[in-house]
Amino acid sequence: MKMNFKAMAAAAFVAAGVAVPVQAATLTFQSQPVGLFGSLAESGFVLTHDPLDGSMQPEVADVGGNHVLVDSTPFDWFGSGFTLRRQDGGAFNLHSVDVLNLDGLFYNPIFKVFVGPSQASWTELTPNFGTVAINMVNVTSAFFGIVSHAPWGLNYALDNIVATPVNVSAVPEPSTLALLVLPVLGLAGRARRRHHRPA
Numbered sequence: 001m002k003m004n005f006k007a008m009a010a011a012a013f014v015a016a017g018v019a020v021p022v023q024a025a026t027l028t029f030q031s032q033p034v035g036l037f038g039s040l041a042e043s044g045f046v047l048t049h050d051p052l053d054g055s056m057q058p059e060v061a062d063v064g065g066n067h068v069l070v071d072s073t074p075f076d077w078f079g080s081g082f083t084l085r086r087q088d089g090g091a092f093n094l095h096s097v098d099v100l101n102l103d104g105l106f107y108n109p110i111f112k113v114f115v116g117p118s119q120a121s122w123t124e125l126t127p128n129f130g131t132v133a134i135n136m137v138n139v140t141s142a143f144f145g146i147v148s149h150a151p152w153g154l155n156y157a158l159d160n161i162v163a164t165p166v167n168v169s170a171v172p173e174p175s176t177l178a179l180l181v182l183p184v185l186g187l188a189g190r191a192r193r194r195h196h197r198p199a
């Protein structure tokens with residue numbers, strides 16, 4: 001079998017990439033600065049303000065020491081929207097989000113939280129509160145909308161968005177690389193020596 005060093009190393013990398021498990025990420029916002037945001041990065045994901053009917057920007061708020069995303073702008077009659085994507089643009093599975101009712105009041109049907117692949121295909125999550133299952137599979141973007149029509153703000157909040165990247169081309173650890181590459185180098189060296197031996 002003729003296989004040069006580059007081909008053998010590439011095969012080793014592919015094998016290593018397949019073997020690396022991908023962990024679910026939970027976006028807690030605990031280390032995010034409080035205030036309105038246009039773009040916010042956490043755990044390999046990025047949230048980008050995605051205007052909803054001319055809405056205000058979403059906001060990270062400190063509610064009793066627990067950072068959450070809210071539609072909290074007073075006199076905002078439309079709510080806030082943002083899109084979740086992977087920072088590298090890859091696909092992900094979206095599992096759940098915590099939906100919080102910060103007022104303890106419920107104004108159905110005016111107050112809603114939506115999620116979906118886009119604003120054109122979103123599903124209403126409320127009136128479910130607590131950890132709400134989403135189960136969106138293999139998407140590259142997820143749109144979240146919080147509509148409150150609230151003259152006093154701070155009604156609904158989102159927290160703990162759980163998502164798992166899929167089809168990640170994992171980069172092996174340096175120690176793993178050495179274990180993979182050193183035997184390959186040895187094989188390549190032996191093959192070269194045999195090849196160059198006079199007949």
Ligand SMILES: [Ca+2]
Nearest residue numbers: 028066067159
């Ligand atoms: Ca949090």
